[in-house]
Amino acid sequence: MQLKVEKLTHIYSEGLPFESLAMTDVSFTMEQGEFAALIGHTGSGKSTLIQHINGLLKPTSGHVYLDGVDVNEKSPEARALRRRIGLVFQYPEYQLFEETVLKDVCFGPKNLGLSEEEAEEVSREALALVGITGEKLERSPFNLSGGEKRRVAIAGVLAMDPELLILDEPTAGLDPRGHAEILDAVRRIREKKNMSIIMVSHNMDDVASLADRVLVLEDGRLIMDGSPREIFARGEELRAIGLEIPSAKDFMEKLAKMPALKEKGLEIDDGAITIDEAQEEILKLFGSKA
Amino acid sequence: MAIKDITLGQYYPAESPVHRLDPRTKIVGTVVYMVSLFCVNSFSAFALSILLLGTVIAVSKVPLRFIAKGLKPVLILIILTMLINLFLTPGELLLSLGPLKVTEEGIYRAAFMALRLVLLIFGSSMLTLTTKPIQLTDGMEALMKPFEKIGLPAHELAMMMTIALRFIPTLMDETDKIMKAQTARGADFESGNFKEKAKALVPLLVPLFVSAFRIAGDLAMAMEARCYRGGEGRTRMNPMRYSGRDGAAALILALYLAVIIFSRTLGLF
Structure with a gap:
């Protein structure tokens, strides 16, 4: 589905002494199947923005449209569209509550009105997609590892078969293994389902390797919007607002500045943002020398 | 789903002498003020209580509508107390509506009760709003x-x-x-x-x-x-210390209490 955010402005606690402007005049459009990464410093409004997309927060002014329908309309149409959005919050494992993993994942589909059997079927499928199978389905969700709990929570949202999946820092606070498993799950979801995905992330390596569009928020404003290559080429600006660039890109930039390379008259393109791209560039260098 | 909007403890941040008073002074002061409200039995003495609380509110810079919010949950209780006192106090008959009788004493008691409750709530809210x-x-x-x-x-x-x-x-x-x-x-x-x-x-x-x-x-x-x-x-990171401000507050309060007690026992007002 198409997501269109138009001049979105949000003020928390309007009219009280603690009033604060969280979102100012944010506009962008996202088409079906796009994978956008949302980056920004802590407190830049990322969580505020994504909560507007399924109507959990109401804009102070501006609109959010899904396939041309305002999500905040009271019509059954808007209600149905809101249900097409799958929102996975930060630390989603804290929302688990059922006795078994399978039952917990069934909670969403059952709320959508699916029968017990149908719910179990879609739940098993969703769990397989995030790599949870076999006897783990009958375990208590509280007895799983941190990474597994989180994947179960993601499956809980996936089982509702959303058209737009929103992941709010899905890898925060996980060990490297848990981190890799979550990314694998995201990749599988991307391949198997034709879902649009918005991922909030602080890890620029993940952003570079997964996303095909990057939105940069700063102080409640959308200040950059483009392909990862375009955005990460503006490293100085990103650093100025407390963000980083992918480690591969950082490495290539440093490499390109090496005096030894200049002395030998070698030139290297520092545009690579992933390790694969960097490798290709470096191999080219060897090739030109040989 | 506006759980965030619920205020609890409802502290109102502001820079004022009332905010800076030692919490001990404020707690004791509030208790004394509350006790004094039960000693008060004339309109002129009530006027003094209102004057004192009004001054404290004015000095504290807390907007009145913020304090009045505390009244909402007990409004029904206040109205009920007023009605019961109004109709069920024996005394000189002024008006009778079937079984309900309004007496002069009833009107007084209803007014006193309502005033007392409102002042009690305002007084205790001032403690939590400024501390x-x-x-x-x-x-x-x-x-x-x-x-x-x-x-x-x-x-x-x-x-x-x-x-x-x-x-x-x-x-x-x-x-x-x-x-x-x-x-x-x-x-x-x-x-x-x-x-x-x-x-x-x-x-x-x-x-x-x-x-x-x-x-x-x-x-x-x-x-x-x-x-x-x-x-x-x-030991404490921020030890509490009495200052001259606390002395002044205690003095005002003592004076107020003395006037209230004297007026009651001697029937001055």
């Missing part, structure tokens, strides 16, 4: 200290209150987060009959309890790691 919850518990601990000799665990009680107050916003945030997450999974907390509503709370309460225990465990660990072992010999 941070943590200062409040510090003040209470200091005031309860003398009773430690007879076995009252003053420090522990105050610490419990401090922790409870400190974690109310945290648990509110947590509730808000879990509620949103479950709403995103299609949970419905609003519609349905009582039984359905109670059942709908399970996906909220289970994670909330899990969180609460986790937070409690973490806090206990952090306190142990810093060698917390109760109040014995403990």
Whole structure:
């Protein structure tokens, strides 16, 4: 589905002494199947923005449209569209509550009105997609590892078969293994389902390797919007607002500045943002020398 | 779902002499003021009470509408008390509506009661509006200290209150987060009959309890790691000190109390 955010402005606690402007005049459009990464410093409004997309927060002014329908309309149409959005919050494992993993994942589909059997079927499928199978389905969700709990929570949202999946820092606070498993799950979801995905992330390596569009928020404003290559080429600006660039890109930039390379008259393109791209560039260098 | 908008402890941040008063002065002052309200039995004495509280409110810079919000939950109680007093006080008959009789004494008592309740609520709200919850518990601990000799665990009680107050916003945030997450999974907390509503709370309460225990465990660990072992010999980061301001406040209060008591016993007003 198409997501269109138009001049979105949000003020928390309007009219009280603690009033604060969280979102100012944010506009962008996202088409079906796009994978956008949302980056920004802590407190830049990322969580505020994504909560507007399924109507959990109401804009102070501006609109959010899904396939041309305002999500905040009271019509059954808007209600149905809101249900097409799958929102996975930060630390989603804290929302688990059922006795078994399978039952917990069934909670969403059952709320959508699916029968017990149908719910179990879609739940098993969703769990397989995030790599949870076999006897783990009958375990208590509280007895799983941190990474597994989180994947179960993601499956809980996936089982509702959303058209737009929103992941709010899905890898925060996980060990490297848990981190890799979550990314694998995201990749599988991307391949198997034709879902649009918005991922909030602080890890620029993940952003570079997964996303095909990057939105940069700063102080409640959308200040950059483009392909990862375009955005990460503006490293100085990103650093100025407390963000980083992918480690591969950082490495290539440093490499390109090496005096030894200049002395030998070698030139290297520092545009690579992933390790694969960097490798290709470096191999080219060897090739030109040989 | 505006859980964040609920104010608890309802501290109103401002820079004023009332805010800067020592919490002990404010707690004792509030208690004295409340007691004085029950001694008052004439309109002129009430005028004095209103004048005192009005001055405190004006000096504190807390907007009146903020204080008036505290009246809302007890409005029904006030109206009920007024009605009961109005109709059921024996005395000189003024008006009778079937079984209901309005007497002169009834009108007085109804007015006194309503005034007293409103002043009680305003007075106690002023304490919580101008004192941070943590200062409040510090003040209470200091005031309860003398009773430690007879076995009252003053420090522990105050610490419990401090922790409870400190974690109310945290648990509110947590509730808000879990509620949103479950709403995103299609949970419905609003519609349905009582039984359905109670059942709908399970996906909220289970994670909330899990969180609460986790937070409690973490806090206990952090306190142990810093060698917390109760109040014995403990010093404070911000020791409470009486200042000239507190002396002035105590003096005003003592004067006020004296006038009220004299006027009652001597029937001055």
